Amino acid sequence: MKSVVELLSEMIRIPSNSAVSNRPVVEYAARVLQGVGWSVRELPYKDAAGVEKVNLIAAPPGHNAASPDVDLVFMCHTDTVPYAADWANALEPVLKDGNLHGCGACDVKGFLACLLVAISQSDPGKLPDGLRLVLTAEEEIGCIGASHLVADDVLRPRRMVIGEPTSLRPARAGKGYCLAEVTVWGKEAHSAHPQQGVSAIYNAARLINAIEEYATQLAGETHSFFDPGFTTVNIGTIEGGTAKNIVPGVCRFQLEWRPIPGQSPNAVFASTEKIIERLHALDPEFRAEIKPLRQQPGFETVADAPLVRKMEALTGRPAISIPFGSEASIFAPIAEEVIVFGPGDMRTAHSSRECVPVSELDEAVACLSSLLKAG
Numbered sequence: 001m002k003s004v005v006e007l008l009s010e011m012i013r014i015p016s017n018s019a020v021s022n023r024p025v026v027e028y029a030a031r032v033l034q035g036v037g038w039s040v041r042e043l044p045y046k047d048a049a050g051v052e053k054v055n056l057i058a059a060p061p062g063h064n065a066a067s068p069d070v071d072l073v074f075m076c077h078t079d080t081v082p083y084a085a086d087w088a089n090a091l092e093p094v095l096k097d098g099n100l101h102g103c104g105a106c107d108v109k110g111f112l113a114c115l116l117v118a119i120s121q122s123d124p125g126k127l128p129d130g131l132r133l134v135l136t137a138e139e140e141i142g143c144i145g146a147s148h149l150v151a152d153d154v155l156r157p158r159r160m161v162i163g164e165p166t167s168l169r170p171a172r173a174g175k176g177y178c179l180a181e182v183t184v185w186g187k188e189a190h191s192a193h194p195q196q197g198v199s200a201i202y203n204a205a206r207l208i209n210a211i212e213e214y215a216t217q218l219a220g221e222t223h224s225f226f227d228p229g230f231t232t233v234n235i236g237t238i239e240g241g242t243a244k245n246i247v248p249g250v251c252r253f254q255l256e257w258r259p260i261p262g263q264s265p266n267a268v269f270a271s272t273e274k275i276i277e278r279l280h281a282l283d284p285e286f287r288a289e290i291k292p293l294r295q296q297p298g299f300e301t302v303a304d305a306p307l308v309r310k311m312e313a314l315t316g317r318p319a320i321s322i323p324f325g326s327e328a329s330i331f332a333p334i335a336e337e338v339i340v341f342g343p344g345d346m347r348t349a350h351s352s353r354e355c356v357p358v359s360e361l362d363e364a365v366a367c368l369s370s371l372l373k374a375g
């Protein structure tokens, strides 16, 4: 049997950024699983560009991968973010100072390699009922594969362990992730005669000031398990106007917010719509529109949930919250208990520093083996 480092190295060598088909990674994992008697169910779909993507549900020997009501799901995405052109070893893993470096090393092929080793080492006759391994596509560009599983109603888990790098700390809560595009319209005119036009940029500035003011009010609704412990708002990009001597006719910006668990992911969207209505009422020439691009809620599993307690005991580490988005947002409304867990540190991910400590891979295998056995 291959070691966890060998398995992970082989998977890092498979190109898998979200734009290409994830089938090669899924087939690699399926071969390992089928080799130890697991059955697999492929759920292919076409992505927005017409490329085939595959979700996969795998069940232990003697169990049916088609039944949606299951007890414990281990979920892992199979795509990675694109890597920088100057990262020569992105797909050629390097072992250095106890860390395995490569694209996907911790986000999140490391967790998958650990799961595959833990499953291969386990006694198939001793695996509990209702156990599943689920692989998903297109997590990095908006949890699209996981959303397909929910929309198609093919998976209704009671408990979930979702792989993401948490340095082996069980994460029981995370903020949501929401994004919208705001368009402000004006009227173009020669800048020597600004009174004949309406500046979309001046109006966007008014709107942005109002959003910034509103964002400070969001700090009033706090959640002590997070730092910062409130919903944050960011305007990350803005563009507008066509030339220095033209009153700008259009200005667009992206509005992003990360809602604390318990707050509707729609709250900031609805408030921004109200601000737009208010500004329009004050000045009929103010025209703007907000279009939702993503609305994923936060998630929170209660501190004394049995799965939280079990993971804390297995790892010897207290539960944490995570500041990044994950598929937990998609499944938390369905599953009773959701944990995000995995080897490596997300602060190295999405960069050429990405790596995973080999010691954490070994520890994760031991931890996942216990969890597989105990259920």
Ligand SMILES: [Zn+2]
Binding pocket: 077, 107, 108, 139, 163, 164, 165
């Ligand atoms: Zn990830």
